[in-house]
Each structure stands twice: as structure tokens, then as C-alpha cells.
Amino acid sequence: MIRSAPHRDHAFVIGLVMLMCGVASASAQDQAHRSLVLVVVKQVFLDPTTYAPAIVAWTATRLDWQTSQVFFQNGSTEHNARFTTSGLGDDTAMSYGAGNRQILTDAFANMQYSLVNNASSRVVEGLLIPRYPNHRTLFRTVGWIERSVMASYLSYGLSAGHFRQWQENGRRAQQLGY
Secondary structure (H helix, E strand, C coil): CCCCCCHHHHHHHHHHHHHHHHHHHHCCCCHHHHHHHHHHHHHHHHCHHHHHHHHHHHHHHHHHHHHHHHHHHCCCCECCHHHECCCCCCECECCHHHHHHHHHHHHHHHHHHHHHHHHHHHHHHHHHHHHCHHHHHHHHHHHHHHHHHHHHHHHHHHHHHHHHHHHHHHHHHHHHCC
16 A cells, blocks of 8 residues: 655655756746746646545545544554554554544645656656647647556555445444444
8 A cells, every 4th residue: 555655755755846846947047948837837736636646545544534433432442553642553543633634644745646746747748749749649648648547546555445444444333333
């Protein structure tokens, strides 16, 4: 399962984005580069594949978290160390509100993957199309496919285990009469 990156990976992603911004601003005198940056920013923020993996992961994790609450109220421990008071697995779960904040934080951290992927895909597309204008449709199609596949991969990796746990929690709660 894909998880949100540790702090050193966040630093790498932030550094990569800063590098991309630095390259863009260094060539900002050239009108073509300036308009490419504006177009890329607009396309990335309007593209649903930028947000879909984080939204799907947030939904799955929230469903898992919400359906786990009945077990915590009846003395069960949390297996996922990210949601315990001690930071160790199989310990007391953090409060419901703290868990919700952790889920939201994870969603924003996970969105970085999509942002970087979509921005780099759009930059490559924006550089190739002027150079090979007869292949505009090919480049846009390949870019759309790549972004869609990456969003699907991230969505599945970030959420599949939580969706399974949500279903299991519902089944177990019903069996136990909670």
C-alpha cells in the first residue's frame, strides 16, 4: 500500500517543485515560457486527476476510521501506528478529532504526488506540442492517459486497504452486535 511520504520525501517533493518554479522564473523573460507556466498551473489546478487520489484516499480512510470507533469504545486497540496515542501499533487509538485531522493531513500530503506528476506531464506536453505541432493530439492523448493511469494507481494504492477494512469493520460489528 502506498502511504504518505516521510518528511524527507516531502522535502524532496518541495525541492523538486521549487526547482521547477526556479527554472520557470529564470526563463520568465521569454513570453513563451511565461505563458507555458501559466497554462500549466491552470491545467493542473483544473484537472480532476490532481485531486481524485487524495479525495478517494480521504474517503476510504474516513470510512475505516468511523467504523473503527465502535471497537475503540469497547476496548479494542488501533493496529495502525499513525492513529495511536503512542505512535506504536496495537495501542490506544487517538481521539476521533485527532484521527480526522491526521486523515486530512495525509490527504494533503498525498496530493503532492498528483501535483508533481500532473505538472511534469503538462510541462512535457507543453514543450513537445510547439516543437511537433502535427502530433498535438498524440501528445495530449498520451498525457491524458498517463495522468489517468497515475491517478488510478495512486487512488487504489492509497485506499484499497481502508475500503477492505471498512467492510470488515461493518461485518465484525454486526457479528458482535455493536
